Amino acid sequence: MTALLDATDTQLAMLADLVASLEAAEATLSSMQAARDGMLAMAGRLAVDIARAGAHPDHGDMAIRTVAAEIGAAQHVSDRTIERRMAEASWLVERFPTVWQAQGDGRITAAHARVIVEAGAHLDDDTDRAAYAAEVIELAVHESPNRLRRMARRIAERFQERSITERHRDARELRRVWVKDLDDGMAELGARGPAVLLHGMFDRLSQMAHAVQEENARAARDAAATLPTDDRTVDQLRADLLADLVLTGTPAGHETEEGLLGEIRARIEVTVPVLTLMDDDAPTTTTTPPAELDGTIPIDLATARTMAGSATGWDRVLTHPISGALLAVDRYRPSEQLRRHLRARDQRCRFPGCGIAARKCDLDHTHAASTGGATSDTNLSAFCRRHHMLKHHSPWNVDQRPGGVLKWTSPTGRTYIDRPPLQNTVTFTAADPAPVPF
Template sequence: MDEYSGSMGSDADVAALASIVGEVEGAAAVVRAGQVAEVRALAAAGQLAARQAAGSPAVVRAHDMALRSVAAELGGVLRVTDRTVQSRIDEARDLVEHYPATLVAWETGRITRGHVRVITDAGSVLVDASPERRAEFEAAAISRCERDTPNRVRSEVEILAERFAERSFTDRHRDAAAERRVRVVPGAAGMSDLIATLPTVIADGILDRLTQQAQIIVDAREPGNAGSAFGARGAGDAASAGDAEPDRRRIDQVRADVFSDLLLAGAPALDPTASGDGEGSLGAIRAQVQVIVPALTLLGVDDGPADLVGRSPIDAETARCLAGDTHSWARVLTDPVEGTVLAVDRYRTPWPQRRFLRARDQHCRFPGCRRAAIRCEIDHTIDAAKGGPTALWNLAHLCQRHHSMKQFTRWKVRQLPGGVLEWTSPTGRIYREDAPAPPVSFTPASIGTTAVDEPPPF
């Protein structure tokens, strides 16, 4: 056996590899067929919602409610949130209705799903183009995608789309700037990405200013890298100079800490509440988060994670720091056997029912939704207009999206003992939404007794 054939393995190894390649190719074809079938089904679901809303006097609201309802039904089957399904429905309709040749090219294996994403993303600038120009762009883009990988063709396809666009880049930028926003993407190990979608010149300016400020902090360190009291504790944790830990932060870390300080403690340059020479009220607004901390973690007995409601777990040290600085907190009494919330006491709050429900629900009570209770509405399970009382057994937190869906679609809900919500979808499927697991348990003798409204018998 020569050196070359030895490095490649025996003929049997080559045959085995050929067999594996064939299996992978066959599996990829099956996956592709399934993905295309799902896209067509999701597009059909969106078209069904549009037909349901046709002829309604409130077309916009009716269409949105119909789409929400359909998305929630599919979400229960796919075990993802209805928001995710609704987004996928919109993407599927766009592909099926506006890029039929791309869908066929994908279905026949000429291009991959990554190529499809490149074409549809680039084609978003053709929203006002005629069907003929869009089809011309699509044909040219498919031809280019057939010859290379998605990453390599992306820039060429984007430039190609610009050539077919009806509107100028300036006009499109003006519209895009109207969609500027800030969002949080939860990550791992108690970290998240804070993403601001801004005009490029503003974003670049922000990064430049942060870099300059961070560089000054780094340059101001005393010899030996111990000139800052900022240390490893994080933004805003001022310690005396004698107790300061050496500042060994990298410039990326300093930039992030300065960014956090400016947003959490700084005042906006434009404040419509300011009058004359007086300062406005915007600078006095402070961030608010809802955190569930187990008692043992709070006491330092263990370092288990706490729950930043609606987001993701956070580390014990941060949770204890927040608990030590907060002016308001809740203590939860739970059933020692079943774990259901029985009562809550909270300092400095005038709303007994709100504090109880916030502690019990923690987040929106529609299946799969994780929006924190502090950003939800309190809904009467049995509508107040139909005689439903403002009692604990008839109240639950719903985000605005699912609150309105309950009002304007065929989704129905009833509340069972223990704060359990039983949702029934338009097709008759039942989804049981149990109250979240209680984060803290206290013995009854430790906090006394708090009366809770009694629900009707079931």
């Protein structure tokens, strides 16, 4: 190895100064974070004291939320984030004061403190907890948080009053799955559950990924060199397999006799400006906004186009062209309720003389949605594919009047009125008034 062999004495001295300065900066940051934790814990205690003095029936829950909202608004941070920080800080300051003090002195970092607190979270006895903290702090001074985690767990286990079986039974109640949004249209899916199940899930995904890789390698050897190859890594394959299993699989252990769970499909909400959706150059231009998932997470245009092409329904958001203010919302694709309504109303193709059943027809906007036409029963009607194409690709023109009445104008200027068929129902008329006796 030749790294740094050519460094001068001056450069090595500069490196030594940088290392010392970074060490001091890290100690200062740890102290400042400890000070922040102390203030957050104090804010939580203040909220509880106010609630206790007022005998609040929620035992301070709303008071804590109120204080968290006050702090969050001042710091431009979500009040949920502040409330979580307050709870974590209170746990550290009140239950592990020696750990908090060690962090404040700069002996350990905030990451070390988290490891110690997490490993000893179930120690309820004050004496045991103090003894555990004293032993682990001495290790934390010389170890990285990653190495410390295993040591801390082993030491904490010695002080546990309850068996692992009892504690695991309680911990199972906290199992959950969550999503954390990332940059560049990405997100993380996290899971908390029994270790044997999660490790088993990961192992099965790994076996599947390796099997796919081996099959791809075999196919590549047997196929022509010109064919495309699958060069996904094991990590990428695990992620793709997990998405495939969750989005298309059926939870056999929870399925109902009617197969209801297998019929459930994932739902997401994507917002994309129509100009962005139509612009082939949109991925490289900054003149139009990107597509967004749930109104917050930017996603790539290729994914947005795929979603738009396969969506069962669009909510069209109409905005002011200058201010961008919301004006109205409707759907490009009609809902199932609206489809049923139109099938019942029209019963057949609405071109004059056509009798194709409405269930075999397309639903078409009389006034095109692309130019502002609403997705409603006053702007939709059923056309068979033949007359649907005729409407869009010939001089025939149609106008919808109140009551679903269509006025067709032919290329020669003649007009034809097509009314919705009469319903197969019973109607009533007002009875003649009874004769007035003389």
